[in-house]
Amino acid sequence: MSVKVVVVDDHGMFRRGVMAELAASGAGVVDVVGEAEDVDTAVSTIASAAPDVVLLDVHLPGGGGVEVMRRGAPGADTRYLALSVSDAAEDVIGTIRGGARGYVTKTITGPELVDAITRVSEGDAVFSPRLAGFVLDAFAGSIDVADVDEDLDRLTEREREVMRLIARGYSYKEVAKELFISIKTVETHMSSVLRKLQLSSRHELTRWASDRRLL
Structure with a gap:
């Protein structure tokens, strides 16, 4: 059975490109069941489409990807995979703390994205190689997450x-x-x-x- 996916990104051209790439690379594996361009639209689309995985941009009008996860239906089986141009530590750590199961950058290829979506749907945590270090360092205490958040707030x-x-x-x-x-x-x-x-x-x-x- 294919993995149901909702694509959330505020740039229409990029969003459509991702959907086309998933259709080409993930035929029979991934099924795009919805799209959204801001927080409110994302929340309503996710509630109605009940996807297995949400491809979620970090920076969105209305509060960002973390706000989408915060407002998501409690108890739902939907998992979130961040797909962002940003590779900054505070975005990566903040998004994972917000509930995402993985974080990949927009340099990822179509087949790699399909693989990441499949793995997240199965419960794995997936990160672009360089970003995994941020998360490990945060949990190991090398990055003081509290200080980063306080300053950036x-x-x-x-x-x-x-x-x-x-x-x-x-x-x-x-x-x-x-x-x-x-x-x-x-x-x-x-x-x-x-x-x-x-x-x-x-x-x-x-x-x-x-x-x-x-x-």
């Missing part, structure tokens, strides 16, 4: 995006282009990030983010 989602790009060495102009905002807005967010994290320079921010494996 001070930042808005947009501030987190600016913080990560600046910490990776992007210029203000490059950040503005990447996020489709003005350079002035980038400067405002950056000032807010430094103030909230009690840091004084880009260099300190890069070191802070690197220590927490946020890059």
Whole structure:
């Protein structure tokens, strides 16, 4: 019997691409029974379609992937597999803590994704190779998850995006282009990030983010 899947992602083109890839690579193995683009739509679609596995993007309008899992039907057998462009430690750890059985990045191939979906449906935990280290380190205590969450909770989602790009060495102009905002807005967010994290320079921010494996 095929694995019933709902695909949740706010980018329509990517969502349709995933569905086409699953149809081509997982014929007879995976059956896409629904799709959604935000938290509210995802919750209602999952409730009506009762999938075995939800392919879940981490960042969604309405509260993100964790909110979808939080609002999921209690006692349901549905399992969640995060499929995200983000490989940041706080996204990986936060999503797993929120209830996901696995986390893979969008560089995954179609056959690999079908395999990951099948394994998650059977109860296995599945991670892209590099991401497994984050989870192991978190459970081993190498990453202080409480500190990461507390610090990041001070930042808005947009501030987190600016913080990560600046910490990776992007210029203000490059950040503005990447996020489709003005350079002035980038400067405002950056000032807010430094103030909230009690840091004084880009260099300190890069070191802070690197220590927490946020890059």
